[in-house]
Amino acid sequence: MAKRLSPSDAMFLYGESRDQMMHVAGLMPFTPAPGGSPELLRELMHELRTAPVSEPWNLKLRSPDLLWNPLQSWTEEPTVDLEYHVRRSALPSPGDERELGILVSRLHGNHVDLHRPPWEFHLIEGLERGRFAWYVKIHHALVDGYTAMQVLTNALSRDPDERDRPLFFSIPPRSRARAEPDADAGSRGINYPELVAAVREQYGASKTVVRALLNVVQASRAGDHELVSPLEAPRCVLNARISRSRRFATQSLPLERLRAVAKAAGGTLNDVVLALSAASLRTYLLEQGALPPAPLVAMLPVAIRARDELGGGNAVGAILATLATDVADPAERLRRIVASTTTAKQQLQGMSKAAILQYSALLLAPSMLQMIPTTAGHLRPTFNVVISNVPGPDQPLYFRGARLEASYPMSIPVHGQALNITCTSYAGTVCFGFTGCRDTVPHLQRLAVHCGEALSELEHAVHHG
């Protein structure tokens, strides 16, 4: 049975090109249970390759050669080739974090095959101390990041002794795990042709897009000066064209410490994530002599319940927030961020669901413009960096007795947005994944280092400053 694509699915397809790859991934290192061996992983591979495949992991595009086909849809692949999708990889010695980072950067720089169900599962062995890792790559058109996180962790157990839990692709979807638009879609409040027409109309007319955005902004209730408008983002080296190679760096920080900072500053955990990202970016850009005088602007996907919704069903909206990278003092920087996100969220809270979706789509439209090779990197950015925070599981999880150490999200750089910062929480830690274009974001590893240092500075400034 063919399934229509949702508008956001379609957008992620339209962006796919030689240099822009629209897949997300999770990097999940595991510490094996005592007695584990590479032999066990090989046996596991055999088991995994004969496992059943549940929806959506058996869905492929109907016309992968014509991505823009307006009748594009998902169709069921009757025999999913698990020899293809489930892969073993190994690290060269000594198998430390550096080798792991290089391998997953490389894997992340390869397209997923759109002629098949667009996902890959890599079991990476050869990490030091007998450890192994999952690298799971999923096209963003197939599932969103939030669902991906849920699905992957559903395949893990809270019980270290459970050994027969099926892998993520064998678990039938829960009823609300995937919001599937039905054939005529209208009932879901998203009008596919209308949205696509709106975005298409804007191509080549960025001023119109910005004006439309401003109209939405001005029509909203909040008129606060903290509200970041799309015209405020400065030009920045991060907003350049990208190549197809990727770099990836990780940082994990104790959730408790971030929560304490948030509490002391009267903000949310997300605000602290923004403040750490902001500090990291400020230091990184200062090192390169490339810090814009105006503060960087971040785009944040946020889950918002709209005024006209009775309950259930999250609408994903997008807000802009300042990163206050012009401010040297960490506590003051956090204060500005809190003020900015609070205002932006208040504005969305006052809108209907339809308005939120329209507002978010328009906010994203200029960045879609950037995806076209001829305009990429030449338009003024409406925001400088995407920062996402996806909630994750709070208990330790196990896979065949092996303990999940951390869960790092890998996301999507695009033309004009060469860096993506996504983080997720897991068992008392916040795991940051910095995904960037290899050429546009050199020494990306330093962002992760600076992010770690920024926490101590911020703690000192907030608690003692």
Add this chain to the structure above:
Amino acid sequence: MAKRLSPSDAMFLYGESRDQMMHVAGLMPFTPAPGGSPELLRELMHELRTAPVSEPWNLKLRSPDLLWNPLQSWTEEPTVDLEYHVRRSALPSPGDERELGILVSRLHGNHVDLHRPPWEFHLIEGLERGRFAWYVKIHHALVDGYTAMQVLTNALSRDPDERDRPLFFSIPPRSRARAEPDADAGSRGINYPELVAAVREQYGASKTVVRALLNVVQASRAGDHELVSPLEAPRCVLNARISRSRRFATQSLPLERLRAVAKAAGGTLNDVVLALSAASLRTYLLEQGALPPAPLVAMLPVAIRARDELGGGNAVGAILATLATDVADPAERLRRIVASTTTAKQQLQGMSKAAILQYSALLLAPSMLQMIPTTAGHLRPTFNVVISNVPGPDQPLYFRGARLEASYPMSIPVHGQALNITCTSYAGTVCFGFTGCRDTVPHLQRLAVHCGEALSELEHAVHHG
């Protein structure tokens, strides 16, 4: 300094697409010298990544986003990022031929980045018994297969004790290693715009192409019935659209035994290579119930010295030969192949160099038509499979004391030509590389197995039959 692309360079660029990747590669496993360790490979990596980069390994495309740009040229990359180009990889345990085949198939299914000098060098560790391998991927627009083979083996030594020979990308090109067209190119006998115009004219008009080919064939001197015309190739499952994933299988056979068969049958080594490929294909297709009643036709790139050449400079021509896959008897099959290649080569020998190039270009034109997604797999093939035989070094070669075990060529499947068979000789063996589309050529490994069995059968038929 910008360098114009040669016509064949340009053709390999034009074919580049999401599913068709125009790179060739070499897979070269090594047995290390006693005392070698993974630590040595890591030190070697450091050395290689700080090595100088000589032409053409520092050349990149001027406009990689517009491959068809008529002003496309090569331009020098001043700082080649060897951290990118020189890579370590590792096999999962136990690191046998199967794991090696899976890894290189996967590497071969990823595009080379055309925003950089289009090549990658992979040092693969973790092969059983402490062995390692090179996988060297080079875009065909940068060098041809013959040159690639020469360049790679130049980086090896006949002396097991030589430890400081520079790697291939650090060796300055020999004067004739790369026939570089100069800016106005006319003097080399290849008129770039004319050739491209000729090929372009044919797009969408396959009958015209075939008629033009027939004219060339009929205008030639030889009127023998052994001469294979482009209309004789049957439809075959190998001539379908391809996907972007690859399979790769290898076979190595003693050169001495192939030479003995050739001598006994009055043919060349190349004829025996064709006969083994033919036998393998016949068995493979019979197993699938897919053997066409008419014999398969192979296209063979051949180095031909034309009548009007005084000496020096090889022209690469293309000939068609029957594979006599309708014949059950191996000796009779070889006889038909020898008759077919002899006639085809005689015909080329009688032509001028310009005529050979024109003939070859026209021979290739219909297969270029197949590269367009909308026609791919729908046109009748003018040949069924490309079989190349690239001469290689006859002495054992060493890299830092490690002995090169074999040298397997990996080539290019395209829409309409889902399988490529390329072989090369090395130190008394003939190394076959079967490169195919993963989806169109299932169980590709069997081709390699059948090829090995075919040698014994052919020997028996020729020597005792």
